[in-house]
Amino acid sequence: MPLETFRDALILVYRENPCQVLPNALWKTLKExxxxxxxxxxxxxxxxxxxxxxxxxxYIYWSRDRTPPKIPKKRLDNLKFALVHQDFLRAFPAENxxxxxxxxxxxxxxxxxxxxxxxxxxxxxxxxxxSESDLVAEVIKKCYENINVNPEIVxxxxxxxxxxxNLWIWVIDDEKGTPAGLGIAEFDPTIREGSLEWxxxxxxxxxxxxxxxxxxxxxxxxxxxxxxxxxxxxxNNKTKPEILYRRCGFQGDDVWWLLIKKG
Numbered sequence: 001m002p003l004e005t006f007r008d009a010l011i012l013v014y015r016e017n018p019c020q021v022l023p024n025a026l027w028k029t030l031k032e033x034x035x036x037x038x039x040x041x042x043x044x045x046x047x048x049x050x051x052x053x054x055x056x057x058x059y060i061y062w063s064r065d066r067t068p069p070k071i072p073k074k075r076l077d078n079l080k081f082a083l084v085h086q087d088f089l090r091a092f093p094a095e096n097x098x099x100x101x102x103x104x105x106x107x108x109x110x111x112x113x114x115x116x117x118x119x120x121x122x123x124x125x126x127x128x129x130x131s132e133s134d135l136v137a138e139v140i141k142k143c144y145e146n147i148n149v150n151p152e153i154v155x156x157x158x159x160x161x162x163x164x165x166n167l168w169i170w171v172i173d174d175e176k177g178t179p180a181g182l183g184i185a186e187f188d189p190t191i192r193e194g195s196l197e198w199x200x201x202x203x204x205x206x207x208x209x210x211x212x213x214x215x216x217x218x219x220x221x222x223x224x225x226x227x228x229x230x231x232x233x234x235x236n237n238k239t240k241p242e243i244l245y246r247r248c249g250f251q252g253d254d255v256w257w258l259l260i261k262k263g
Contacts, residue, residue, distance in 0.1 A: 006038035009047045013062065015191060018230055019105040021050070021062050023083050023256035025195040025230060027162050027188045029060065036060075058082040079261065086255040099260040102235040104242050106250035109228050113220040118171065119208045122180060124217055127168035129158050136168075139182045143200040162186040162195075166221055171201075171210050180205040183214035187225060194219075194226035199241065206239070215248045232256070 003009050007030065014021045022029050033052060036059050041049040051069070052060035056078055061069050068091035071079075076096065084092055086102075094100060118124065127136060133154040140149045157163065167185040172178065184198040196218060201211045222229055231250060233241045 003040070003042055003047065006040050006050070006052070007033065009040040009042070010050060010060070011191065013047050013050065013064075018193070018228065019107050019252050019254040020085065022060070023085075023103060023105055023232060023258075025162070025186065025188065025193060026191060027160075027186075027193075032059070056080040058084070061085075061088060079259075081261075082257075082259040084257045084259060086257065089257055092257075092259055096261060097259040098262045099258065101258040101260075103232050103256045103258065104235050104252075105230065105232040105254045105256055106242070106245050106252045107228055107230050108219065108245075108248070108250045110223075110226070111249060113216065113223045116213050116217045116220055118213050119210060121174050122171050122210065122213075123174060124213075125170045125172050126166065127170055127182070127184075129165050129168055135179065136182060136184075139179055139202065140198060140200055142202055157184070157197075160186065162188045167218060169214065169217060169221075171214060173205070181210045181214050183218050185218040185222065185229075187222060189225075192225065192227040194222040194229035196229065196231040196245075199231075199244070211241075211244050212248060215244065219248065 003012065010029070011026065014026050018026070036052040036054050036057070038052045040047060046064065048064045050060055050062040058079060058081070061084065066087045068088040071091060076092070079096065082092060133151040136154045137149045137151050141147060164187050167187060169183045170179045171181040173180045179202070181201040182198060186195050186197055187193070196215065199211060199214055219229060231245050235242070235255065
């Protein structure tokens, strides 16, 4: 049956190689795709090209043979925002953009998970997503130097179509009865994708294995439902999250670049 829509073509190639096709979970892109012009090509029954753009943005670019885009100079000069895979970065001159920020994207295929062992003195508890949005926002802000997360933003996450309250967890300090870490994952049943969104450990609790326990517990909870789980993060994050994810079985070498021109 021939593909009729860009959406169908995107879903098809995303299933093949999620981290090479998009820098984020599929549902996030599908939510925004109607804001962009789109095109795709099919040759011999295979999707070979995808692109989504508007006058000032390049939202998606993918080619099966990894040929970089040939963007006219005028259009390139007008670009203020682009999400670009490392394979295509050479088509975007560095001097055109004020911000060039790399993000890793990793995948963990379906694997059997055992019960998670926590460091002594800690236990896992579910986040009460109806009453603890203030505390979630507070913990996240303590883990970053510059981030604008407030309770209203946290509440908005619970309205995502991929929200699952069982994938919001605390690691609690037994002695203090307060959070030492937070984990939030999402699950998209349409393609059986799990995605790790927030893995936070408060600075005073780092180096104890709490982050690994959070990741493994979320993977355990996704077991039996998710065919694969993805995660992304800043390459230059000083806490080195990529090392943590690889220790938890995530793999891949895909790097995406956020390119922004100010003004």
